Amino acid sequence: MDDDEHAAAWRRIGSADGSITLATACRACAADLDIDCLGVTLVVGGELRLLAHVTDERARRLEDAQLTTGEGPCTEAYVRRALVEEADLERAFCRWPAFTQTAAEQRLRSVTALPLTTGPLRVGAVNLYRAAPGLLTARHKALARGYARILALLAVDEHPHLATAEYRPARPGPPGYPPSVHMAAGVLAEAYQLLPDDALARMRAHAFRHDQPLHQTADYVLTHHTLD
Known part of the structure; x- marks a missing residue:
């Protein structure tokens, strides 16, 4: 069938x-x-x-x-x-x-x-x-x-x-993020002296709270170096 x-x-x-x-x-x-x-x-x-x-x-x-x-x-x-x-x-x-x-x-x-x-x-x-x-x-x-x-x-x-990408077992939660999100997390971590995982958590919380796609939050951070 x-x-x-x-x-x-x-x-x-x-x-x-x-x-x-x-x-x-x-x-x-x-x-x-x-x-x-x-x-x-x-x-x-x-x-x-x-x-x-x-x-x-x-x-x-x-x-x-x-x-x-x-x-x-x-x-x-x-x-x-x-x-x-x-x-x-x-x-x-x-x-x-x-x-x-x-x-x-x-x-x-x-x-x-x-x-x-x-x-x-x-x-x-x-x-x-x-x-x-x-x-x-x-x-x-x-x-x-x-x-x-x-x-x-x-x-x-x-x-x-x-x-051809090297496979890695998927971790709990979403299996990875677009490159811009990782870049933005790095920018935010440096700006606020955060661990990268903590910066990423802040971005996800901000995106969810403001009903905003995560990639848009990342674009804002990359442009303004802040979530505010």
């Missing part, structure tokens, strides 16, 4: 507009599964996260919320190498307290996350969001797995360093 759904996904992507890219595959996936939005986050070497594609601003906010707070389905799917789902995010506060708050603000009620793998290589996760509560049907889960296999291949094609 999964092979049939994999082939069906390829046909859908190829018929979309003649080009096959990560972006066109994401659009086809969202339409085929009847979901409201999706996000693809890549993990390089088991540590560094890169936001590869989102279908809208809602998905962008949720992807960044997972990075900022260190919780959510993306990390779980990647670390466990398995499908992760939540039928009603309004009832999942104990599981992901900060993530569910962001989901409520974006009026999204359910999520399914799948790891992106090709052979033994794990390259990230795709997160499928819906405004209505409920789980994907068995057929849609099989189709989602087919799309996940394709997205993994396209991700490696567009980001070849994923295949």
Whole structure:
């Protein structure tokens, strides 16, 4: 069944507009599964996260919320190498307290996350969001797995360093941050005589408190050398 759904996904992507890219595959996936939005986050070497594609601003906010707070389905799917789902995010506060708050603000009620793998290589996760509560049907889960296999291949094609980066076991919380975040943490640590981990914690807390994407907080620190 999964092979049939994999082939069906390829046909859908190829018929979309003649080009096959990560972006066109994401659009086809969202339409085929009847979901409201999706996000693809890549993990390089088991540590560094890169936001590869989102279908809208809602998905962008949720992807960044997972990075900022260190919780959510993306990390779980990647670390466990398995499908992760939540039928009603309004009832999942104990599981992901900060993530569910962001989901409520974006009026999204359910999520399914799948790891992106090709052979033994794990390259990230795709997160499928819906405004209505409920789980994907068995057929849609099989189709989602087919799309996940394709997205993994396209991700490696567009980001070849994923295949050559030295792997390190993922640590608890979000597996790494974009380079600008590490740079900003270093700037903040020097400015306030902090340990780098403490500077990073301040940035994450500031971003969450002000409902701001972490990369925007990092950009501000790099420009102004302060969080104030």
